[in-house]
Amino acid sequence: MDMLEAEGAAGLGLRELARLVGVSAAAPYRHFDSKTSLLETLAITGYQRFSTMMGEAERDSPPERRIAMMGQAYVNFALANPNLFRLMFSPELKRDNRPGLRMAADAAFDTLRAVTAALPEGDKRIAALKAWAQVHGLAVLLLDGQIARRDGEDIEAMIAAVLADKTGSLGA
Amino acid sequence: MDMLEAEGAAGLGLRELARLVGVSAAAPYRHFDSKTSLLETLAITGYQRFSTMMGEAERDSPPERRIAMMGQAYVNFALANPNLFRLMFSPELKRDNRPGLRMAADAAFDTLRAVTAALPEGDKRIAALKAWAQVHGLAVLLLDGQIARRDGEDIEAMIAAVLADKTGSLGA
DNA sequence: ATATTTATGTGGTCACTGTTAACATGACGC
DNA sequence: GCGTCATGTTAACAGTGACCACATAAATAT
DSSP: OHHHHHHHHHHOOHHHHHHHHTSOTTGGGGTOSSHHHHHHHHHHHHHHHHHHHHHHHHHTSOGGGHHHHHHHHHHHHHHHSHHHHHHHHOHHHHHSOOHHHHHHHHHHHHHHHHHGGGSOSSOHHHHHHHHHHHHHHHHHHHHTTOSOOOTTOOHHHHHHHHHHOOOOOSOO | OHHHHHHHHHHOOHHHHHHHHTSOTTGGGGTOSSHHHHHHHHHHHHHHHHHHHHHHHHHTSOGGGHHHHHHHHHHHHHHHSHHHHHHHHOHHHHHSOOHHHHHHHHHHHHHHHHHHTTSOSSOHHHHHHHHHHHHHHHHHHHHTTOSOOOTTOOHHHHHHHHHHOOOOOSOO
């Protein structure tokens, strides 16, 4: 996990990992079928942590603040574990349908789906997609360093401001 | 470019590329300093195409529909060139400050920044970030196959619906 | 027309990667 | 004590980016 965060999924090498651990290059294959398999279990524990954080944000907030707090938790998780977050959403892993990964991902997103019901009236699915896109987009842009950070700016406050912003439609 | 779209930035190999072109493995180094340098020029032409599309969307739309149409163009570009889009936003390239890349990126995003002025009143920066996050998040989630597509659903219409949705704040 | 520089390509080398096969070792249950 | 199994080892294969010294063809200068 440390190595994933330090080097990214592509930079994580089984040989280098084995070297750090102090074993031979082939040793990791006694524990994981392949590098992909290692990444899969990393992603799964990522989903579990994510799930826990989202669940806590849900429990510890009054109903009317839940969505905002969960959005904040979503972005915070991404900022705290950039490469893990990227791995969790990478299509490469999703590609070869690993059932364990799929289950962990579904479990994690169920927490999100549950909040959909609390959204304002109208087309629930569209509103949910919009909220998700907003939060996910903010996370990804911050992660990739696309959003210029003004010096001394409180990032958490900025996130809260974006989520609380009342700007609605971008114009039909 | 074809190979980038087919294999992704990581899967694009200089040797395999040379093999396809029919030259030796070292030949590409007569044209590009490194693989990163190749990816850089790919990203630059990506920014140029992106810029063109956004400019067209701006010109061809009445002022009140501009933001929505540009948002749609943004997502369309991502869906039409997934791996190029990913490359353009990848932090790896951004890491080693290539001036050419930075210029192309700035030029492309200037078109976006210009629209900020047309946003509703309030904190312009926050509103702009929100709009950007929304559009970018939608693009990324679609790209990564995270948004389940209902059969027969018109994706363009779905995108338009999300962008037009009037849901404002997620709750302060 | 000749000489020279430049662009492009070649084969070979190095250090790295994921992966597999064949083989060793040591702990645990019967 | 014996066999099984988890875990390790070494050696090898094929692929990669990067780089080198060297060849050749084209463009340019004299």
